Amino acid sequence: AQSVTQLGSHVSVSEGALVLLRCNYSSSVPPYLFWYVQYPNQGLQLLLKYTSAATLVKGINGFEAEFKKSETSFHLTKPSAHMSDAAEYFCAVSDAGGTSYGKLTFGQGTILTVHP
């Protein structure tokens, strides 16, 4: 079984400040890990993914995440927040071995607010 915990349902930062969204996962098999972003009334857009290659993953819009197996974490960061980053962010895990047919297990989401 797999699970994802996102620490903090709401995160608020000032424009230009560091963005840190926390994600911890639990998986009995090697995982694939994903971050998705959802803007209001829209679908989910893939930000970045970890698929057992480099542990530091760079994504779109200046975001990156680091896979830390020892900490079972996959935190999302961005050095300088923009107003356009305000959205809801979801961390998700799937089974790298393929036996789960790519099914994703999602965290509960973190709403990022960016203040001027």
Added chain:
Amino acid sequence: NAGVTQTPKFQVLKTGQSMTLQCAQDMNHNSMYWYRQDPGMGLRLIYYSASEGTTDKGEVPNGYNVSRLNKREFSLRLESAAPSQTSVYFCASRSSSSGNTIYFGEGSWLTVV
């Protein structure tokens, strides 16, 4: 670039009514999924189809049925809608050739009154 297309985008149903959410993908993906999104709960898997001709239950299948009509289309049916099924529904498909990336549709907002 159509990707994953869902219809309808918005729907209001009365309790007990039935309806079908349609989903089609034009990326030649084998696997397709239906998720529901509720506040504070992330997305939860309702049903999935690993390949054409197969369907399986996900985490929250009760009250739903699905049909994998062909490789492109995967529909979700509510036979007798209940207020607890008020949610946003997302269809998705998977590219097994791109690190298992899952692509999502725009969502269908369903209200059951």
